[in-house]
Amino acid sequence: MSRVAYVNGVYRPHREATVHVEDRGFQFADGVYEVWSVFDGRMADFDGHMTRLHRSLNELRIDIPMTRDALTRVLKETIRRNRVRNGIVYLQVTRGTARRDHPFPAPGTPPSVVVTSKSIPFSRSQAQAAKGVAVVTYPDIRWGRCDIKTVGLLPNVLAKQAARDKGAYEAWMVDEMGLITEGSSTNAWIVDQDGKLRTRDTQANILRGITRAAIMDLVKAEGIELDERPFSVDEAKQAKEAFFTAAGAFVMPAISIDGVRIGDGKPGPITTKLRERYLEAARRDAV
Helix, strand or coil, X not given: CCCEEEECCEEEEHHHCCCCCCEHHHHHCCEEEEEEEEECCEECCHHHHHHHHHHHHHHHCCCCCCCHHHHHHHHHHHHHHCCCCCEEEXXXXXXXXXXXXXXXXXXXXXXXXXXXEEEXXXXXXXXXXXHCEEEEEEECCCCCCCXXXXXXXXXXXXXXXXXXXCCCCEEEEECCCCEEEEECCCEEXXXXXXXXXXXXXXXXXXXXXXXXXXXXXXHHHHCCCEEECCCEHHHHHCCCEEEEEECCCEEEEEEEECCEECCCCCCCHHHHHHHXXXXXXXXXXXX
């Protein structure tokens, strides 16, 4: 079956779905996006992603394109038309189409809305998590508002490709002080030598990950000690466990960083427990 995309009010065959050449998302990366994991045809962490979407739009002064209920119907219909049981649904909202000029277009210019959905075998993620994956480090060269989930992802693309070039799954970005900020498309975590779970706080220039927030709720429920504090590359390499979180990766164990083995080179007990608990909760609460 061919895929289907929603573009500005119309469902189209994926291969025919287009936006205008002067869409500001295309010409200026002037837009935002969200990605929901789909379990059994339902979206995980729905409210968190929707809340962050509205925050990102407000921060960039892009008009909210439709009501929450209407957008929810579009997301669900796109999932249904693509017959996705397990996978993702992707939403992108840009400032719209207007003659190319840096300032905002005239008030009332309608935002552009694109929604796509695709199946991803859950077994693939499970197999990767069972073995763990490799991470490399990369300089963080992003702009100063990484808390907004914009489509301006060129530094992330370069970091992700650097990881691929070295046979790794993910790149953890490092600031000018030698501290890890986050992954190219994930939030970074370690269990340090003292046994404390650590991840960078959201007052820093990092994305407020929705999966990250869900994990923090689970950490509290499990009684695991958490320290929201930056860690250096050396601390990460000396950690007992390391992992990263994201809508597509869930909780993914990192068993090496820059070729240095983490712990015993296998997914650790805290990482494994949090992945299991997260998947249980995500499936249970999906909408």
